[in-house]
Amino acid sequence: MTDRYDPQTIEKKWQERWAETGLYKRVEDPNKEKWYFLTMLPYPSGDLHTGHWYAMSPSDAGARFARMQGKNVWFPIGFDAFGLPAENAAIRHNIHPYKWTMANIERMRGQLKQMGAMFDWEHEAITCLPGYYQWNQWFFLKFYDMGLAYRDKAPVEFCPNCNTTLAREQVWDGKCERCGTPIIMKELTQWKFRITKYADELLEGLDKLDWPERVKTMQRNWIGRKEGVEFEMQVQGHEGLHFRVFTTRPDTVFGMSFAILAPEHPLVQTITTPEHRAEVEAYVEEARRKTPLMRQMEAREKTGVFTGAYAINPANGQPVPIFIADYVMMDVGTGAIMGVPAHDQRDFEFARKFGLPTPIVIVPKEAWESGDEYTWSEEAARALERALEGKEGTVMVNSGPFTGLAWPESFNQVAEWLEAHAAGERKVNYRLRDWLISRQRYWGTPIPMIHCPNCGVVPVPYEDLPVLLPEDAEFKPTGESPLKYHEGFLHVTCPQCGADAHRETDTMDTFMDSSWYQYAYLSPYWKDGETLSPDDVPWDQAVGEYWLPVDQYTGGIEHATMHLLYTRFFTKVLRDMGLVDFDEPMLRLFNQGMILGPDGEKMSKSRGNVVNPDDYVQKYGADTVRAFLMFIGPWDEGGPWSPQGIEGVHRFLHRVWSLVLDEPKKQAKGEPSEKQVRNLRRATHQTLIKVTNDYENFKFNTMIAALMAFTNTLNAAKETEVYGTDAWEEAIETLLLMMAPAMPHISEELWARLGKPYSIHLQSWPQADPELAKEEEVEIAVQVNGKVRARITVSPEASKEELERLALANERVQKWIGDKPVRKVIVVPGRLVNIIAK
RNA sequence: GCCGAAGUGGCGGAAUUGGCAGACGCGACGGUCUCAAAAACCGUUGAGCAUUAGGCUCAUGUGGGUUCGAGUCCCACCUUCGGCACCA
Structure with missing residues (x-):
């Protein structure tokens, strides 16, 4: 007789034993294949929820399996401890973010241990500790030295609820990714990382990665590489005044019947004629007031106003009216477009609304090849019902010397012509924007920069790192960083000239922390309390040599165009810094799905379907x-x-x-x-x-x-x-x-x-x-005219001939065949026999 | 609108990639044990027809097609989910 299965007792017992005997201790064993297995680190929100269990326990099973297969597996864990919830808790409950965060970590650590995962707790990293975030600052300075961190005054996405700017990746559907509030645009001077410098590499690198296609596609779309031509359009009657337009379809340039400037375009004021000024200004004002979400929702209906000015189509010298319209955006391309209504859906809608002509300049190849002008003008007439946007298999028509050229020759020849005659250049355009790093919040890494009245922007010297986040601060969400009101933090002497200066008071996007945490795990809080220098390596290099890069990564797909893009960017910069010798941080990725409530809906407190693990x-x-x-x-x-x-x-x-x-x-x-x-x-x-x-x-x-x-x-x-x-x-x-x-x-x-x-x-x-x-005998289905009529048991090695003989010999089969002649017998060894009798 | 994924019993989901649809689990029904119940264990369980034996017919979102054979491939459509979205 034995006792019953009592998980409470045995689980606790073994968890203690595993810890005591250091079962999951990291060892750099050169004789074994290393396997760096990583699961996305949790945010210490308070309790480990079912989603964490769903992400982590199967991941642990994968890690343990790899280990039993003889790999030297390392499965570290940590906490992504900076971020808004801690600060919001501070505002609501008057508890310091540090205390709140560390208490949550304490609780979650206990819960994680109950999971019985093979986490290596000896290398746990907590991102809000100075020994961790000093390296964020160190990286920031490095990026600054490399010209990858810069300040830029431009309209940026701003969440009026979280009271901070956001990166474009953190705006979902016009709303704040965290809180769902529709975002607004603000003109602010902010720190950015030049991720666009790596756009091509980020795109090409995807091909080598063993990642889900879904994520790769999302990143490709996000980067949005487009090849085209940028060229110059002269404004009629203004000597030397011009604007540039970008197009992916230079072959349609003869079809231009208007041009559009974004409402924010700097030329708008200059070219607007007096009789159109009032209307234009009203439109510009309205466009400014609209949030991106409003613009998006109104996307169907085209609006715009005429400026009274005309631009010259360089291809044929014809003047076309210049409009402003909010479907053209200042931060896309050059903020100005050529309007080709016959071959672009949006331009088509715009032209229809404003009664503008719609000249056809490309037709399908078949129409052209019929050789007679009537056929392709017929085709064109049909195309007029709807803009024809294809490019493969199209031919230029009504395009002067270019008439008859087929894609892609049409693209190339017009591009060359524009290069020679309209200050044109071939250009690649990206949807990707530089990564906006500044946040107007307290609970993050201070940006290690100083503003000096004499020297301008001065980086904090490496040896002065870390710039500590002061413990006492007022947590009032004002839209400006709380650090701005902290006198002790704000005032500093300029490291260059010694003048009274003040510190940058914005903090870093918390995605900074997770962009390199897989390296931080190697030696968390490396050189904590020591003086840093530009020549440092932020982790124990010998250890990194053995373990890097990450072999298997698991986590949610919601990070596809945020964390997973940023960490790839970071690794490429680290490589250019000489810190790593590989291009990609995570070789294999697996995205788990989402665990839902018992009602099949996403778990949420408001639905009351939250399962407490x-x-x-x-x-x-x-x-x-x-x-x-x-x-x-x-x-x-x-x-x-x-x-x-x-x-x-x-x-x-x-x-x-x-x-x-x-x-x-x-x-x-x-x-x-x-x-x-x-x-x-x-x-x-x-x-x-x-x-x-x-x-x-x-x-x-x-x-x-x-x-x-x-x-x-x-x-x-x-x-x-x-x-x-x-x-x-x-x-x-x-x-x-x-x-x-x-x-x-x-x-x-x-x-x-x-x-x-x-x-x-x-x-x-x-x-x-x-x-x-191996099976000793298999049951073979015998079909007559595709329907199973009998089963015979044979050796799996039975030959085709034998199977056919046995099948035909079967009594039941014979009954179904009757006197119909057998026309064909299909035999799939080990599977079935199909007798066709008709 | 564009791109991608998916649609299989009452439910969650299987199906070696074109070869016996429904593995495994839940639920339900019946039984064993028990004074009884719970637990546990053992059966049955896609639908319909027929149950005297063997069985037969229909079934993988809808409609077509290819094939000896389709959940799997092709075409069209419907629905759901995800991504992108006036990106020039």
Whole structure:
């Protein structure tokens, strides 16, 4: 008789033992293949929620599996500890962000330990500690030295609720990514990182990465590389006055029937004629007031006003009216466009609204090749119903000397002509913008810059780092950094001339912290309290040499165009600094899906469908919660939490418990037959093949299903003569080893109770024998005219001829064939026979 | 609007990539145990028809197509989710 499965006791026991024996200690072993396995670090919001469990426990199973396969796995963890919630808590509850954050970390650390993951706590990093963020400042200075950090006065996205500017990546659908408030534009001087310098490399690097296509596509779209031509348009009647337009379609230049400037375009004031001034100014004013979200929602209806001025189309010398319209934006291209209504949907809508002509200048190749002008003007007339935007297989018409040119020749020749005659140049345009780093908040890394009345912007000398975030500050959300009102922080003497100067009071975007944390983990708080120099390396280089880069990264897809883009950028800069010798920070990426509430909706307090994992860990134990989360469905798809579903998984663990420890109900006497032994071993090795393959591909749901099926098989076999044989022991051992990565506690406990050496997590992954896994006989479906009419049992090696003979000999098959002549027999060895008789 | 992913029992989801649809689990129903209930265990469970035996028919969002054979491939459409969006 044995005691019942009691997860509370055994989980606590083993977690302590693992910690005591340093089971997950990092060791740089040159004889083993290193495997840096990383899961996105959590924000210390207060409690570990189900989403954290869903992200981290399958990740842990993946890491443990890699380890059993003989890799030297390192699985570090830390906390992304700067950020707005801490500051908001300070404002609401009058508790200091530091205290709030550290208390949360304390609690979450405990919860994380209950998960039983193989985290290496010795290298934990907390980003809000000076020993960490001093390196943010050090990097900032480095970026500044390299010309990658600069100050720029421009309209920037601003969240009026969070009271801070945002990077473009943090604006989702015109709203703040954090709080959902529609953002507004503000003209501010802000620090930016020149990520656009790496646009091409960020794009090309994607091809080499073993990342989900989804993420790669999102990054490609975000970077938005477009090849085109920029050229000059003269304003009629203003000698020498011109503006530049960018187009990806120079081949349509003869179709230009108007030009548009963005309302904010600097030339608007100059060219507007007196009789249109009032109207234009009113329009500009209105455009300024609109938030980007409003502009977006009104996107359907084209608006604009005529400036009274005309520009000359350089291609044909014709004047075209210049409008201003808010569908042209100042920060895209040159802030001015040529309007080609026949071949651009938006221009088409605009022209229709303002009654502008719509000349056709490209037609499909087939229309052109028919050779007669009538056909392609017919085609053109049809195109007039709707703008024709294709470029592959089109030919230029009504385009003077260029008429008859086909894409891509049309592009090239017009581009050359514009280069020669309209100050044109081929240009690549990107959607990507430089990364806006400044935040007007307290709880972040101070930007290490000084504003001197004599010297202008002066960097803090490296040896003066870190610029400490003062502990006392007023947390009043004013839209300006709280540091601005902290006299002790603000005032400083200029390191260059000694004059009274003041510090930069903005802090850094917290995505700065996570852009390099995979390097910080190597040696957290490296040189904390020491004097820094420009020649430093922010981590122990020897350790980095061994572990970098990250081999496997897991985390949510919501970071596709934020963190995952920034950290790639950072790594490329680090490489240019000579700190690393690779181009990409994370070689493989897996995005888990989202865990939903029992109602299938996103968990949220307002919906009242939040599942607290602690309750379930309390009731069923961590192993059950882990296994259930893996069992729900494909890890990358997520799915709803099911309170009944977790019961089923828990029952499975109980079944394993009694399978391994309890005596059979009826002791079968005598020796097992050879066949019984073979069947058992076959089940063992077939399951092992399946489970190994599933772990490798993070298909945890079918992995657990296979373990359940195997357990069911073993439960039946237990009551037969095979119980207690070598084959039986092999089966039980293999079962526990296969469970170990996913359910680390129960497998360790049962392993110990079988008298095996500590620890199961130090064992090698068992080797599957494909010979033993082979089926002895297979059931073949026999179809007559595509419908299964009989089944025959044969050896898997049975030849095609034999299968055909056996199938035709079958009585039931004969009945269905009747007297119809057999026309064809399809034989798929090992699968089926299909007899066509008609 | 453009791009991408998905749509399978009452539910979560399987299906070696063109070869027996529904693995595994939940739920439901029936049974064993029990004075009873819970737990546990053992059956049954896509729908319909037929149940005297063998069975038969229909089923993977909809409609077509290719094929001996389609959840899987092709075309059109519907729905859901995600990304991008006056990006010139």
